[in-house]
Amino acid sequence: xxxxxxxxxxxxxxxxxxxxxxxxxxxxxxxxxxxxxxxxxxxxxxxxxxxxxxxxxxxxxxxxxxxxxxxxxxxxxxxxxxxxxxxxxxxxxxxxxxxxxxxxxxxxxxxxxxxxxxxxxxxxxxxxxxxxxxxxxxxxxxxxxxxxxxxxxxxxxxxxxxxxxxxxxx
Amino acid sequence: xxxxxxxxxxxxxxxxxxxxxxxxxxxxxxxxxxxxxxxxxxxxxxxxxxxxxxxxxxxxxxxxxxxxxxxxxxxxxxxxxxxxxxxxxxxxxxxxxxxx
Numbered sequence: 001x002x003x004x005x006x007x008x009x010x011x012x013x014x015x016x017x018x019x020x021x022x023x024x025x026x027x028x029x030x031x032x033x034x035x036x037x038x039x040x041x042x043x044x045x046x047x048x049x050x051x052x053x054x055x056x057x058x059x060x061x062x063x064x065x066x067x068x069x070x071x072x073x074x075x076x077x078x079x080x081x082x083x084x085x086x087x088x089x090x091x092x093x094x095x096x097x098x099x100x101x102x103x104x105x106x107x108x109x110x111x112x113x114x115x116x117x118x119x120x121x122x123x124x125x126x127x128x129x130x131x132x133x134x135x136x137x138x139x140x141x142x143x144x145x146x147x148x149x150x151x152x153x154x155x156x157x158x159x160x161x162x163x164x165x166x167x168x169x170x
Numbered sequence: 171x172x173x174x175x176x177x178x179x180x181x182x183x184x185x186x187x188x189x190x191x192x193x194x195x196x197x198x199x200x201x202x203x204x205x206x207x208x209x210x211x212x213x214x215x216x217x218x219x220x221x222x223x224x225x226x227x228x229x230x231x232x233x234x235x236x237x238x239x240x241x242x243x244x245x246x247x248x249x250x251x252x253x254x255x256x257x258x259x260x261x262x263x264x265x266x267x268x269x270x
Contacts, residue, residue, distance in 0.1 A: 007172045011180045018187035018207060027199045034203050037184070041210055048177070048221045053213075053232050060236050065206065065243045072247045073199055076254050081197040082261065094193035102186035109175045109182070133230050145237045152241035159248035163255070 007047055013040040027078045031069050038062040052127045177218035184211030198253065198260050202246055209239045 017036035024030045038061045045054035134142055184207060191204030213232045220228025250260070257265055 004172050007176065011176075014180065015183055015187075018184055021200075021203065021207065022187060022191050022194065027197055027203075030200050030203055034206065037207065038210060041184075041214060044177070044180070044214060045217055047172075048217050050217050050220070050229050050232075053217055053229050056233060056236055057213075060240055061206075061210070065240055068243055068247055069199065069203065072250060076199075076251070076260065078197065078199055078260055081195070081200065090193045094190055098186045098190040098193075101189070102182055105182040105186070106179045109178045129226055130229055130233070133226055134233065137227070138230055138234075141234060145234060149237060149241050152245050156244040156248040159245065160251045 003047065007044070010040040010043040010047070014044070025080045027073045027081070028070065031066060031073060034069075035062055035066050038066070052130045055127075174218055174222045178215055181211045181214035181218065184208075184214065187211075196261050196263060198250055198262050198265070201262065202243075202250070206239065206243070209235060 014037050017033045017040065020033040021030045021037070024033065038057060042054040042057040042062070045051075045057060188204045188206075188208030188211060191207065192201055195201050195204060213235055216228045216232045216235070220226065220232075253265060254260060256270060259265065
């Protein structure tokens with residue numbers, strides 16, 4: 001019962017943050033609601049017993065990625081977005097389409113996925129076991145990901161570097 | 171005890187919100203945030219299925235998704251900075267030509 005209450009509470013916060021992200025016109029407000037969504041998702045992961053994922057969610061997503069977003073918003077001095085013809089068309093077709101889509105997903109899940117339940121911490125995911133999986137069964141993907149991150153760092157530096165100015169002659 | 175389908179519905183709602191934001195937003199940074207929202211919804215369904223089938227590899231995949239999303243955020247925001255430097259706008263409707 002307590003589990004259900006906690007799930008519904010954090011789920012409501014999560015959905016409210018996601019809807020607020022869509023309603024706000026200023027990017028910084030959207031970024032802060034995204035932080036709320038990610039924080040309450042971390043709580044949902046804890047309810048599912050995934051402590052490692054919850055910690056990484058807070059550190060990587062709510063910490064690093066969102067700091068990067070806020071930094072870029074501040075750097076570019078992004079203001080309120082203006083309405084255009086394209087955005088009105090997208091609102092007219094996008095919102096009903098998404099509503100129909102999510103209702104369809106919810107109906108299919110409720111009808112066909114059975115009513116199996118998970119208790120709090122049904123699947124303990126201690127960091128030790130995850131680390132064992134990561135460095136034994138999934139060692140190759142792990143190494144490939146590290147190469148990907150290295151390439152991404154270099155790409156970001158090259159892309160964000162200011163255009164080359166003609167070198168001053170002494 | 172919470173049925174697993176509730177978690178999946180929550181993840182579907184988050185994904186749908188991300189798709190809607192991707193469609194209706196005109197600021198390139200907000201569009202990027204909608205993509206992150208979609209990735210978060212998918213992560214939640216990964217963890218829910220991992221709990222249902224008692225398979226920890228689902229959580230390992232969430233870890234990989236997070237790493238790739240972080241790399242994507244770094245490169246994507248660098249692209250946004252480059253776009254802003256050449257066009258001086260963040261509105262995607264004004265960034266519709268490859269040519270300057």
